[in-house]
Amino acid sequence: MTSYTVGSFLRGARCAVGVYSRTLGGRMSRHYCSSGPDVVVERLTGEHEGVTVFGFSRPAAKNAISQNLLKEFEAAINSVQHDRTVRVVLLRSLVPGVFCAGADLKERAKMKSEDVGPFVAKARACISNLEALPMPVIVALDGAALGGGLEMALACDLRVAADNAKLGLVETKLAIIPGAGGTQRLPRVVGAAKAKELIFTAAVLNGKEAEEIGLVNYVAPQNEAGDAAYHRSLELAKKILPNGPVGVKMAKVAISRGMEVDLSTGLSIEEACYAQVIPTKDRIEGLTAFREKRTPKYKGE
Numbered sequence: 001m002t003s004y005t006v007g008s009f010l011r012g013a014r015c016a017v018g019v020y021s022r023t024l025g026g027r028m029s030r031h032y033c034s035s036g037p038d039v040v041v042e043r044l045t046g047e048h049e050g051v052t053v054f055g056f057s058r059p060a061a062k063n064a065i066s067q068n069l070l071k072e073f074e075a076a077i078n079s080v081q082h083d084r085t086v087r088v089v090l091l092r093s094l095v096p097g098v099f100c101a102g103a104d105l106k107e108r109a110k111m112k113s114e115d116v117g118p119f120v121a122k123a124r125a126c127i128s129n130l131e132a133l134p135m136p137v138i139v140a141l142d143g144a145a146l147g148g149g150l151e152m153a154l155a156c157d158l159r160v161a162a163d164n165a166k167l168g169l170v171e172t173k174l175a176i177i178p179g180a181g182g183t184q185r186l187p188r189v190v191g192a193a194k195a196k197e198l199i200f201t202a203a204v205l206n207g208k209e210a211e212e213i214g215l216v217n218y219v220a221p222q223n224e225a226g227d228a229a230y231h232r233s234l235e236l237a238k239k240i241l242p243n244g245p246v247g248v249k250m251a252k253v254a255i256s257r258g259m260e261v262d263l264s265t266g267l268s269i270e271e272a273c274y275a276q277v278i279p280t281k282d283r284i285e286g287l288t289a290f291r292e293k294r295t296p297k298y299k300g301e
Helices: 006-013 067-080 103-110 114-132 148-154 182-190 192-201 207-212 228-240 247-258 261-277 279-292
Strands: 002-005 021-023 028-031 039-043 053-056 088-093 098-100 137-140 145-147 158-162 218-220
Touching: 039 067, 053 067, 067 114, 067 145, 088 098, 088 228, 088 261, 098 148, 114 148, 137 148, 137 228, 145 148, 158 207, 182 192, 192 228, 207 218, 218 228, 247 261, 247 279
Parallel strands: 053 088, 088 137, 098 145, 137 158, 158 218
Antiparallel strands: 002 039, 021 028, 039 053
């Protein structure tokens, strides 16, 4: 496993808050130091090669979205956007018990009123860039994902939650609304009526309740280490890795864009995406491997 910090690119090398070591049982254990980057990027190796993990790491602030975390998150997204070796991106928290508590309200309270709008717009753009990544993005919710934390999760392709996770868009409790895409993405996931109910009431759901309304794909019983959703997400990523990366990329485009238009236009989008896989080497490799009864070796070409 290769690990580096986005913060090292932005501020010079610092002690990484999320540093990992492998125990005798094969499970990853966490070690924390007093300072470090807000986002740790890991490129996994071995059976999970092709998976890049973004780990949020602001222990004292419960991974609240500050200006610095947003800057590092944006840099992390940019670092994989055009990297063909990255087949799956996985978001997680390196802080036990929480994914992201939402906006950093202590920092927000110090902002001038005229600075709040631009900051929220930047967060909205960053989350949209996450959604637009060409590879599948999975989020592991092993703790609370509230406000902006859930808005991040809604921009991911697949969501996995621990059964004790707490998920909610709670902004109306602060007399505001979700401002980083929540009012638009939540209805597209759970339907308009349910989204209105959740936002109007500032409801907080556990993992099982979130699964029942289709907010998450899977719910996992939390384990002693507090990383059950992360390990379930890795299992999900492992099922994606053997498949043709160009095909997966085009399937994501066809589904995501097709859901925003009428069926006829969606079928045209599907046709355009299919046309892009026809001339690829991977398509020929898939047919050849099928004929030769062997596992295909895709290169994303």
